[in-house]
Amino acid sequence: MFEKILIANRGEIALRINRACKEMGIATVAIHSTADAEAMHVRLADESVCVGPPAASQSYLNIPAIIAACEVTGADAIHPGYGFLSENALFAERCQKENIKFIGPSPEAIRLMGDKIESRKVAAKAGVPVTPGMAGCAADVDSFRTEAARVGYPVLIKASAGGGGKGMRAVENESELAAAIEAAQREAQNAFGDDRVYLEKKIVNPRHIEFQILADEHGHCIHLFERECSIQRRHQKIIEETPSVALDEKLRRKMGADAVKVAQAAKYSNAGTVEFLLDENGSYYFLEMNTRLQVEHPITEMVTGIDLVAEQIKIAAGEKLGKHLNNISQNGHAIECRIYAEDADNNFMPSIGKLLLYQEPVGDGIRVDSGVAAGSEVTIDYDPIMSKLIVHAHDRQTAIANMIEALKRYNILGVKTCRYFLTKILQHENFAKGRTFTNFIETNMTNMPNSSNGMESYNELAAAAAAMLSSRNSILLYSDIDDLHPSPWQLLGDWSIGSSISG
């Protein structure tokens, strides 16, 4: 087993990995940019190394600095988390060369499955259905026009190096095609340093269903069931749940077996996720494989009782999949809401600022994976995800009700968040009925009446009362003078990541 792991990430996922390491008795090293010197992930790790200025390209993506940090601290493995270098084959290769264990798949598997075109070929060869579309990337508009006509509109332009909706554009008709290609190329170039894009048919009204995979380095591979991540805004997931209401036992077994087939065809090891689109007829198509830990991994942990980060570390240390993984079942229902600093009333524009007040909900089955505390700054330098609220209950209906209650009791002031918007989604009758498709927000949540409903005007009265109370309160803890803010560490108390994982 490793003695010291360097966590090449920031925010909530760095804290999540730090916790798993601590539970396994492994020492941790945090890396940070100059902007994050005071961040929680730095404080909670055993050691920390500054790897560069705020820009991610010069810090969290700075391979030479991160390798040097490993050498200086004597870390024998690196956990990349998600985002940043987690799916960078060159980085995984460099780690291999330096004799530092990269906690993830081999560089070859990352390269193969990280390229959307190549991964489509792998899936198709393994006998797993893929969406109709281009066999390779193209740069001229004419090839796109021809292929779009062949598969039929609507189509999607996707970055070959893509992920998280970056470098992806939906095109409804030919007049939008050229502009969409250009935008996708530019976004792909900025996000991945690779502007290659291709076209595939857009599946109408799909659900996003993905399977969690664990594979050891001795050829064993299992899946830990599905997650449904159909609720997305700007092609990014905001609510995930497991089990999916759309899968019966037969379909679950079939998709799970196909997910394992894809992973095995890629000679995959460690944790990974095979994503599918499921249409209304029950046909499914391989979408892509994410060769890393997913943001939404906690819901799988809640229903299976398996600590995925711990499994990743054991696999990377050369262990075989343990006996406890032989008979996994889905226990209850889990939902995750991503808490982004963003303005749901303004096209989900990121919202920046200092957290003036931050209070997490607590209770049975509630878990908060967070990277912030009161006093933390949300800056424009990084992804605006602050935390993830996870709820586990015996059935879906209870999980939804508990999630709504937990969102209401999660108080954050200083930046805007999508909490209220999330409660509206969860209260929507189509969500309750499990009519969850990837266009859920466009279909159900846009053009909602803007005038305040009964609840909003009631709360407005309460807000006026609270303002009165606040103005009376002599303790001006959060005054106009920033210097009077208590440091996050004064407020931190005996902080820990939500409640522990239970089976």
Added chain:
Amino acid sequence: MAEFEFIIGDRTYLTELKQEAVTTVIKVDDLEFSFKELSPGHYEATNKGKQFSIAAVKHRGKFLIDIDAMLFEVSESGQEEFGADSSAHAAEKDKVYAPMPGKIVKLLVEVGDRVSEKQPLMIIEAMKMENQVNSPASGIVKAVNASVGEQVDTVSAVIELEIE
């Protein structure tokens, strides 16, 4: 006891302090809310048996209130002009600002162009995402004060319009 006026959006609320002890009771319109402080700025409120959690802080002259995941910005009557922030730009329809600090990746209009309301004007990249900024009004582009690749803040107008 004391009465104060507070403003939310375009509405004014008269609040009356009824009791100040372990629980503070405040009356607004015909509703009485009882507050118990759980931690600084974090309260449990009760009204007619309904219990909910409220967070409140004073920041730059305004009260920021979080109730049931809804955010409210409240001003004290007579203090409305306090606390200028980006929403202070809302009234100026002839100037287009970046909604947040970021880099201009594309300018979709030039000086002299006729634009209609909601027409895309520029694309700003911030937090790794591209954000499209639409025209607040119909008119003619009078000035473009930044170029592609430039870092912009939320204080200076990027595009100025002559409204028709």
